[in-house]
Amino acid sequence: MSSEWPLWEVFIRGQHGLNHRHVGSLHAPDAEMAIRHARDVYTRRNEGVSIWAVKSEDIAASSPSEKGPLFDPANDKVYRHPTFYDIPDEVGHM
Amino acid sequence: MYAQMVKTDGKGIKPREEMTPEEQRFQDRIDAGEKIEPKEWMPEAYRQNLIRQIGQHAHSEIVGQLPEGNWITRAPTLERKAILLAKVQDEAGHGLYLYCAAETLGVSRDELTEALLSGKMKYSSIFNYPTLNWADIGAVGWLVDGAAIMNQVPLQRTSFGPYSRAMIRICKEESFHQRQGYDIMMKMARGTPEQREMAQDALDRYWYPSLMMFGPSDKDSVHSAQSMAWKIKINTNDELRQKFVDQTVPQAKYLGLTIPDPELKWNEEKGGHDFSEPDWSEFYAVLKGNGPCNRDRLEARQNAWEDGRWFRDGLVAHAKKADARRAAARVAAE
Amino acid sequence: MPSLPDVMTPDAEALAKAAGNGARAPLAAGTLAHDLFTGLTRLGDNALILGHRVSEWCGHAPVLEEDIALANVALDLIGQTQLWLGLAGEVEGRGRSADNLAFLRDAWHFSNILLVERPNRDFGHTLMRQFLFDAWHQPMLKALEDSNDARIAEIAAKAGKEVAYHLERSADLVIRLGDGTEESHARMQDALERLWPWTGEAFVADDIDLRLAEAGLMPAPESLRPVWDATLTEVLSEATLTTPDSTFAHTGGKQGRHTEDMGHILSSMQWLQRAYPGATW
Numbered sequence: 001m002s003s004e005w006p007l008w009e010v011f012i013r014g015q016h017g018l019n020h021r022h023v024g025s026l027h028a029p030d031a032e033m034a035i036r037h038a039r040d041v042y043t044r045r046n047e048g049v050s051i052w053a054v055k056s057e058d059i060a061a062s063s064p065s066e067k068g069p070l071f072d073p074a075n076d077k078v079y080r081h082p083t084f085y086d087i088p089d090e091v092g093h094m
Numbered sequence: 095m096y097a098q099m100v101k102t103d104g105k106g107i108k109p110r111e112e113m114t115p116e117e118q119r120f121q122d123r124i125d126a127g128e129k130i131e132p133k134e135w136m137p138e139a140y141r142q143n144l145i146r147q148i149g150q151h152a153h154s155e156i157v158g159q160l161p162e163g164n165w166i167t168r169a170p171t172l173e174r175k176a177i178l179l180a181k182v183q184d185e186a187g188h189g190l191y192l193y194c195a196a197e198t199l200g201v202s203r204d205e206l207t208e209a210l211l212s213g214k215m216k217y218s219s220i221f222n223y224p225t226l227n228w229a230d231i232g233a234v235g236w237l238v239d240g241a242a243i244m245n246q247v248p249l250q251r252t253s254f255g256p257y258s259r260a261m262i263r264i265c266k267e268e269s270f271h272q273r274q275g276y277d278i279m280m281k282m283a284r285g286t287p288e289q290r291e292m293a294q295d296a297l298d299r300y301w302y303p304s305l306m307m308f309g310p311s312d313k314d315s316v317h318s319a320q321s322m323a324w325k326i327k328i329n330t331n332d333e334l335r336q337k338f339v340d341q342t343v344p345q346a347k348y349l350g351l352t353i354p355d356p357e358l359k360w361n362e363e364k365g366g367h368d369f370s371e372p373d374w375s376e377f378y379a380v381l382k383g384n385g386p387c388n389r390d391r392l393e394a395r396q397n398a399w400e401d402g403r404w405f406r407d408g409l410v411a412h413a414k415k416a417d418a419r420r421a422a423a424r425v426a427a428e
Numbered sequence: 429m430p431s432l433p434d435v436m437t438p439d440a441e442a443l444a445k446a447a448g449n450g451a452r453a454p455l456a457a458g459t460l461a462h463d464l465f466t467g468l469t470r471l472g473d474n475a476l477i478l479g480h481r482v483s484e485w486c487g488h489a490p491v492l493e494e495d496i497a498l499a500n501v502a503l504d505l506i507g508q509t510q511l512w513l514g515l516a517g518e519v520e521g522r523g524r525s526a527d528n529l530a531f532l533r534d535a536w537h538f539s540n541i542l543l544v545e546r547p548n549r550d551f552g553h554t555l556m557r558q559f560l561f562d563a564w565h566q567p568m569l570k571a572l573e574d575s576n577d578a579r580i581a582e583i584a585a586k587a588g589k590e591v592a593y594h595l596e597r598s599a600d601l602v603i604r605l606g607d608g609t610e611e612s613h614a615r616m617q618d619a620l621e622r623l624w625p626w627t628g629e630a631f632v633a634d635d636i637d638l639r640l641a642e643a644g645l646m647p648a649p650e651s652l653r654p655v656w657d658a659t660l661t662e663v664l665s666e667a668t669l670t671t672p673d674s675t676f677a678h679t680g681g682k683q684g685r686h687t688e689d690m691g692h693i694l695s696s697m698q699w700l701q702r703a704y705p706g707a708t709w
Contacts, residue, residue: 156487156492159486159487159495160487163486163487163488166483166484166486167480167483167484167696167697168696168697168699168700169700170531170700170701170707170709171527171531171701171709172476172506172509172510172513172526172527172530173510173527174709175483175506176503176506176507176510179483179486179499179502179503179506180499180503182486182487182499183486183495183496183499183500183503186486186487186492186495186496186499187496189492190492190493190496193492228700228709278709281708281709285707285708285709286704286706286707288704288707289704289707394487394488397488398487398488398489398490399490401490401550401551402489402490402491402551403490404552404609404611404612404615405490405491405494405551405552405605405612406490406491407608407609407611407612408604408605408608408609408611408612408613409601409604409605409608409612411608411609411612412603412604412605412607412608412612413604415607415608
């Protein structure tokens, strides 16, 4: 078994009563650990902050700013092919 | 700090008349200073280049933990130990932010990690040099972080939103890195004769590798031109290298240390220093895998990944069990 | 700080001065100042040596998020070291700083419990060692908040907040890995069994502990056992791990008799300070 930890989006509300703000993402096996990791990674353990963690795949997002084909990463994984990683010629075989 | 490895698909800048309407709109948005966000349309080559550049940048942060981590257990005071630990921890954090930025382009962190460990993707060659005495920790902060910052500050304006935001956060956190390095150098350069010797030795070994960090001259490179048109590269390698030398010379003088370049001198006409080129054959040798530490660095990362597999899998298994138990409890309650 | 007997005789001071750095006349054994100095170095050395061990993982952890989290733990412990050893130096009154105590004492003057010097081995062993220590450290600091010495209470309150989080983290990971895959379970059970004989020392009192407890400066070691037992019972059962059926405990660390590992830890940790005496870093 080898499965990647899911990606979470982290939202933090500081001490001053402002709304939760998106601060970044991280990987964690479940929600509880996502919150703990968020504390370690994004607050360096400031007291008195409120943390939300949401699975990235559960976020519904508006359409992109421009019309035109919506690029869905899941449909176009060119990066899965080794040839995607174009190594400079000078470097030689690797 | 990974300009040296950035390369586009090699076709150079596409002339406007050859662009599709989408590509034209895309270029117009970039020219207008708009940020490109993950789900918006982008040319495939732009996406590929960004994944490669951000991925290499992230890998460099992670591999970059190793040469400095080499001294954590030997730091000479409790405060130096704490500072160094915090700095190496920051590098892990920076790697994490950058991987997340790359992930918005549709590649996963594990895929990027596997590409690093198999040698398909590269990291900055500077980390293939060893840290041999305590002054190296100073030199890495002063010169290596100094060179990195020179590249990272303009990248805050890069066209891809998540990359730009990661760079803003990184630059904010990195401001102390170069300073703490220089602080170590000052203590060493003004310390005992042995400490002075260590400081000069560190500068002697790290000077040319630091100049190499900016990559070979690219003023005529079509690859760089496309990256610059897309604003995923902001300055040429030579511009940044010149800026770095001009910034560093007075700092070395202040320390009373000698930059190991007899040709180094101020050129009034160009308003900058003339200096010797690094040995580019060494640069290519290190890129090919023949630096002093290439094998050890990669092996350390491979071991961390392989030895940690049971840990990562164990936590996934627990999360699944806990989920199943919660679901069963809900069913029982209904 | 309640008044301590003055043991700093002029003779001892003169002797210390004459002897130079690192070789000062020790406080007289059996005095309260000596007891307090020893009690404080026990706290400081635990934090220092465990912090050192944990810091060895930096850059090598199984996943980035854990690398960062573990570095936070190490940073907390090094910070606590500075406070405890700083106070120890102050109580000693011989002009030794926290750095002097950390980098210029030899192994037999270190008084950490043996548990914290055990090697990291795999990540599970490191986490189990952390949990077994945190489960003692947390109630220890809680009790120290009631110390008659306000300086001790203050440090304990600050460290206590950090360590409450260490315990939450290490306990949770022990549970998850114990109740994870077959392999993670086996590794955690193995770690528990390997570390078990090194856990009892924290609860064994010597005369110094008893006098410190009597003076209301530090808790009696055995008074922490019920809380430790309760934490272990709860966490290990949820982790589906079996508590070893043995009460045997290695002791000696608190009195300066260490394992072979200690010399290796110090030979890297103290190397620069030892090789270049008197240098400023």
